[in-house]
Amino acid sequence: MQLILWRKQKLSAIITVCIVAMAVMLCLRLSYWQLQRGEQKLQQLNELETRQQQGYLSWKDIEKLPAETNKTGLLLAVTGKVISAHYWLLDNQILNGQVGYDLLAAVQLTDSQAIVLVNFGWLKAPIKRTELPEVNWPSQPIDLKLQLKEGDLQGYTLAMNAGAESGWPKRIQTIDLAIFSEQLKKPLHPFIGYRKNTTDVPAIPHYEAVVMGPDKHYAYAVQWLLIGLACVVIAYFAMRKRSTDEN
Template structure:
């Protein structure tokens, strides 16, 4: 295949040209995708920051919000009691490289007919996964300070992930409020709370986003540079090949082709 570049013509194979177009196109697509993810993360962080600026909500004030209002990022400070017999251990949670579980409890705000799921944080896994750790929850009224999240709570999980134990506590692979409402036979609100302050039950470690926008920007730049490098290598290879062919052709034309006289 013949390519014209700066009034010069270069030969290259059709297959190599298609391959480099595909590679560069894929790199540009991935760079644009990372930039879009960075923008989405930034919008989410801005929204959460705006919700935080609204100050702490009481349970009564929270109930005055419209049902369609996204409560993600709001901070709640209220009093209530635990269901000390029913709680979940969210599997495959790691903290500082150590395996463990997140402790998810049922919390009854004072003077409320509904219950709230509260993720109090991480606890370490025992020596054997067959023996789940037990949590001693208080049976008296306590005050909690939490941040709310509403919407997609399950996150990433494997298809077919199911409960692996019967009875309580229950080991779960993802958060599903409808499923947990059915399991606990309690009326749960459609959002979850994450502990902010230190507590004696678990270690809070909730992050609004796992990967900040800056990392997505870095990945976008990485893919862009890979695409540019692939294109540069292709151009260099084509030019080198054509230069070698030109030199070989020039050398062949300098060899004398006259007659040889044998006497």
Template sequence: MTIIAFNHYWVIRWHWLLLNLFAVGILIGLSIWQWQRGEEKEKTLARVAEWQVKGSLNADALKAMNPAQLDGVHLQMPVRWLAPVVWLLDNRIYQGRIGYDVVIPVAVEHFHQPVIVNLGWVEAPVQRSDLPVVKVPGDFYVDGILRTRTGGLLLGQNLESSNSWPQRIQQVEFDQLYASLPTDMHQEYKDLYPGVVYQQQGTRFISYYRPVVMPPEKHRAYALQWALLALAVTIIALVASARRRETMPKPPD
């Protein structure tokens, strides 16, 4: 199909038009997604900064406040490890080395839910079939950042079934982790607290967690990049379909 506009003939080929619209739609979607990610990161940094000004909280905050209100808070409290449960969060990279995050449930005095604590990073053995030997203290002091807004993309099986500890996991999924607890813990606790405390210091593991890895400005730069690519695809498509009037054959009388 050919139309005339702005002193040009525009040759429209429907399959190319649909392909162009599809490509531009994907690029615009990526741009919007990156922009939204930047907004989320900015809000996270603001929450963490606000909690830092207010100072650290103790276990009483877990009892008194909704978990969603506590995202980013700095917690300090004595806890007891619920032995022998240890989960190893897979595919964690630290300074170019592959390893695991050591994740455990802990009991908090006068609190009805175990709390998940990420103790930090440990290097993986050479053989994939081997798991690192981790030594977790029975009683210790939590000093870390609580994140209640967790989640991510999970590909494949999360929890590797095993009759012994530690167990390898791909992601912290509270329902699945609770289901893997020993039977006697199910009798004492009904579920897990919906949040993870990232220990900042005081353990033999490497504490490397940061609330935000990629800054908001970088997400916005990526958003602009995708938007410019969408614009470039549109311009190329317009140029490819344009023909000057004088170069087109005259229609028959």
């Protein structure tokens, strides 16, 4: 009888150690992952700062860059006319706890054939889902100061077909330059400009290149490390108490 009891105690202790070891390994892995993310964000911020130290570039400056240059983070100052008959409303954008849309439109640059997609900022959504916010576009060319982003523009979406909605304006769930170009029947450059200055367009610029800074990732890394340590401490005292009670 004592042998059976001893075996049960031994098996219980082994199971407990295995569970704690797995939990600690998971916490350490998550802590290391957050540490890596923090280093990546720090590097990204340094790259953005280096690029923005160049100040606002002209369109001619952009054209002189090698084609393979990733233009994310570059600042651009241009003048252009909004193609106001065709624009997009990016759905489910939250600003200060309010639901709304990001207003996207193509801009034909002055003295150039180039057409650039611009995110003008946030618009509050009407109460009824069936209604869309009204936009009064300026009829004259406007001066724009933009921060560029190139690469992964789509982000995560559950939408099966980003270009399914007919008519204008189009309510969209993701940014797809290829689909936008097809809808517009005009070629768009392979990046988007996020408006930084105020214009006659009543939208609120709110773009942040890095949403979560490295400090938060470092804090999460410490948090996971402490959780792993807590697992070890709790398991140790629990096993010690059980051993004392059984003796």
